[in-house]
Amino acid sequence: MEVRRLRRVFQVLVLAVLVAVPLYSQNPIEWAPSRIAMGELPPPRVSRVWGDTWSFSFYGFTVTHPLAALEAMLAAKVVYLPLLAAALLPLAITLLLGRVFCSWICPAGFLLELNQRLGSFLSSRGVRLSLRVADYRYHLLGFALLLSFFFATPVVSAFDLPHVLGREIFYVLTYGAPSYGGLLLLTGVVLLEALAARRIWCRSLCPAGGFLSLLGAKRVVRISKRMERCIFCGECNIACPYGLRPVELGIDKDFNDRTCDNCGLCRDACPTGALYYAVRR
Ligand code: SF4
Ligand code: SF4
Structure with missing residues (x-):
């Protein structure tokens, strides 16, 4: 069996969860799919299911990206045991299987994989820029963690592409519109990859992917x-x-x-x- 097909199942499931969570979080008394279709979104309620691939909670069971836990603790300058516990499962998976988050779960990776078709199409029409970028993931990771520590605020989470994508889906389904910053980042990366270099984000720029590469080096x-x-x-x-x-x-x-x-x-x-x-x- 092709591994790609199996990965697609996981990737589609993750995307479905990202769409289902904000819909579930609408006020159930006022919620109706027809209203959402008309663009009338009811106010969100406090939900016991929340989050995206950066941090996700299901009725009290929380899993957190190991980098999310690390940068939050660096920013707060405390070791917070519940946060460490929430990072244990993803950490164990990465130590065993490597950075499979990137290829099997990450919704941004999924989007960029599909985007390769646009790149191939543009390439076949002669629209292609030549761009070679070295692997800066580790530099960006170190820089972002230093910023988090000195400015006491999580930095990677603001630019982590799967987190941004999850956040934008949430904004659209909850408030009816995406944020300009998130939309700009996502569109910029999609265009850059389609026009200039296949998978440049995952290969050279993603600090979270770099972090998982380090963790999974001895997988x-x-x-x-x-x-x-x-x-x-x-x-x-x-x-x-x-x-x-x-x-x-x-x-x-x-x-x-x-x-x-x-x-x-x-x-x-x-x-x-x-x-x-x-x-x-
Ligand atoms: S070069 Fe790669 S694809 Fe070709 S036979 Fe060897 S391992 Fe397989
Ligand atoms: S990242 Fe490259 S080498 Fe590794 S499994 Fe995928 S295709 Fe093979």
Whole structure:
């Protein structure tokens, strides 16, 4: 089975939750889908289900992005145990599976994956700018955490693309309009990727993705290769959205293991079944 199909199920489910949460949070007495369709939105109520991929709570069970927990505690300069507890599940998943959040859950990653079609279309019409950007994710992460600490305010959360997307969906479904800042950021990244460089945000700019790359560097599950099956066709290199070189797996160190998010696109593209998910003991 193609891993991409399985990922799509997860990505669509996450998107559905992001839409369902603000709808659920409307005042149930006044709520009616027909009113929402007419643009008349009832006032939100205090809900026991709230949040998005940055932090999510379901009737008291809360999960938090590990970076959200870290930056909140840095900003407040306290160690807050409930926040640490809320980050434990995502932390354990990342330590085991790597930054699968980016490829299996992140709604912005999903949007940008779909956006590649627009990029391909524009490219086929000769509309393409050439832009090469080094990996600045770790620099931006360090800078943002320093700012959070010194200015006592979370910084990454303001620019974290999946969080911004979740927030904008919430604004639209609750207040009837997105925020200008969030809309500008999302549109800018979508256009930049379509016109200039495939997956530039996830590959070079996303501090949260950089943080998960660091956490998942020693992950247990990773893409591996059966050398005897490889015919060195290079299809896996073409499929990799981050420009990694799975063809080098097991040969030399060119493969940037830390950036790999276990998306499985190279595995799906391999015509001989040489690539597979291995469990490192
Ligand atoms: S797609 Fe498969 S066979 Fe082709 S180079 Fe990559 S690992 Fe080897
Ligand atoms: S190497 Fe394969 S699994 Fe890793 S990011 Fe690239 S395509 Fe996805």
